[in-house]
Amino acid sequence: MSPDELVELSVESFGARGDGIAQHGGEPVFLPFSVPGDRVRARLGARRGGGREGRVVDRLASGLERADPPCRHFGVCGGCALQHLGASSYQAVKLGVLRTALERVGIDPGVVEPLRVVPPARRRARVGLVRPGHPLLPARIGFRERFRHELVDITECLILEAPLFVVVTRLRQVAADLLPPGGSAEATLTRTDSGIDLLIEAAEQPALGALEALAAFAEECDLARIVWRSSGEEIPVLERRPVRVLLSGVAVPVPPGAFLQASRAAEMILVEEVLSGIASLRPALDLFAGLGTFAFTLAQAGPVHAVEARSAPPLRSPALPWAGHGSPSSGATSSAIRCRRNGPPAMPPRCSTHRAPAPPGWPRHSPPPHSTRSLPSHATPRPSRVTPPN
Numbered sequence: 160m161s162p163d164e165l166v167e168l169s170v171e172s173f174g175a176r177g178d179g180i181a182q183h184g185g186e187p188v189f190l191p192f193s194v195p196g197d198r199v200r201a202r203l204g205a206r207r208g209g210g211r212e213g214r215v216v217d218r219l220a221s222g223l224e225r226a227d228p229p230c231r232h233f234g235v236c237g238g239c240a241l242q243h244l245g246a247s248s249y250q251a252v253k254l255g256v257l258r259t260a261l262e263r264v265g266i267d268p269g270v271v272e273p274l275r276v277v278p279p280a281r282r283r284a285r286v287g288l289v290r291p292g293h294p295l296l297p298a299r300i301g302f303r304e305r306f307r308h309e310l311v312d313i314t315e316c317l318i319l320e321a322p323l324f325v326v327v328t329r330l331r332q333v334a335a336d337l338l339p340p341g342g343s344a345e346a347t348l349t350r351t352d353s354g355i356d357l358l359i360e361a362a363e364q365p366a367l368g369a370l371e372a373l374a375a376f377a378e379e380c381d382l383a384r385i386v387w388r389s390s391g392e393e394i395p396v397l398e399r400r401p402v403r404v405l406l407s408g409v410a411v412p413v414p415p416g417a418f419l420q421a422s423r424a425a426e427m428i429l430v431e432e433v434l435s436g437i438a439s440l441r442p443a444l445d446l447f448a449g450l451g452t453f454a455f456t457l458a459q460a461g462p463v464h465a466v467e468a469r470s471a472p473p474l475r476s477p478a479l480p481w482a483g484h485g486s487p488s489s490g491a492t493s494s495a496i497r498c499r500r501n502g503p504p505a506m507p508p509r510c511s512t513h514r515a516p517a518p519p520g521w522p523r524h525s526p527p528p529h530s531t532r533s534l535p536s537h538a539t540p541r542p543s544r545v546t547p548p549n
Contacts, residue, residue, distance in 0.1 A: 166203060167201075168213070170194060170197040170222065173194075173252050180210075181193075187210035189211070193218075194221075194225045196224065197218060198218075200216050201216060225244070226244055228243045231315060237307075258271060280319075282320055282423055286327060288344045290334050298332075300312065322350060323350060326357070326382070329376065338369075339363065345361075352404050354381060356402045358416040364394065378399075384397065411450050417449075418450075419452075433456070441460060441462055441463075
């Protein structure tokens with residue numbers, strides 16, 4: 160079949176990533192932004208996941224579950240997958256995907272409770288930034304198309320917290336000072352309790368003009384920190400405030416680009432569910448502990464063993480307060496943190512680690528350092544069932 164030839168397909172179901180699935184030639188075709196009942200003309204693409212990618216060219220008929228998406232970029236931008244569903248259909252799809260995944264590994268899907276949906280407010284996002292080769296063309300910033308590397312220049316985003324989108328918009332305007340013509344980068348923005356943290360990843364290291372532009376950009380947007388990652392190392396551009404998040408009353412330093420639950424509201428529900436499920440049982444083992452979202456909460460009622468593995472590029476300069484002091488961003492680390500209650504339950508947990516102490520003036524409590532261990536064979540993870548809408 161010619162790559163330009165169109166085929167007519169009927170969408171039958173949803174896939175795990177929210178794509179509609181049709182059948183052609185005895186194999187599945189994955190069609191983004193479609194719903195069961197849609198009849199479409201599509202162009203077949205590359206093979207993936209035991210089937211073919213598909214790109215809808217024309218929708219001939221619409222399925223009953225289809226709704227009008229609220230975002231003007233939906234259908235091109237790959238940042239969201241299910242805005243074209245109504246609320247009830249959205250929840251049914253999310254729960255269906257989870258139950259199918261559990262059945263596939265032999266876990267009874269009956270353990271899944273009703274979905275709890277939180278408002279669409281992401282505090283963390285990774286966007287692409289491109290400066291065209293022609294000096295008169297404007298830069299583009301946004302998310303990439305589904306199945307493609309093409310960047311969609313976004314003028315609105317209904318799922319990002321408003322302060323993050325302000326930074327995204329302003330970053331487009333200063334791109335010419337940061338990148339050479341034809342250059343590109345990835346930007347990770349995270350809203351912490353200290354302010355917005357910006358990590359830029361690019362092939363080229365920043366020139367002096369770019370550093371000066373970033374200093375002015377940080378001042379204008381009141382950013383907490385900017386780090387530039389290039390060629391396997393992290394270059395601290397500036398830090399206006401120590402970057403921290405509060406986890407159960409503990410001020411935890413945040414390494415550049417570190418994982419946080421995208422939604423603060425969803426994180427609070429997850430913590431609530433973990434506390435409800437574990438109750439007073441201790442000691443607790445927190446694998447994939449991250450910065451300690453669950454560990455610090457659980458430690459208020461007894462001992463916790465938190466484990467995390469991470470390898471980060473070294474900081475080139477000691478400009479950041481923790482550079483060279485054994486922080487999570489100062490290189491690959493492998494250890495574990497044990498937290499225990501110290502004093503009344505309202506007191507924050509006291510933690511002992513095998514890492515170097517924090518620099519003077521930094522909080523005593525640190526995020527979980529790192530180790531590599533596995534769950535025992537009989538352990539069954541509790542399925543997550545909290546999700547922000549796409």
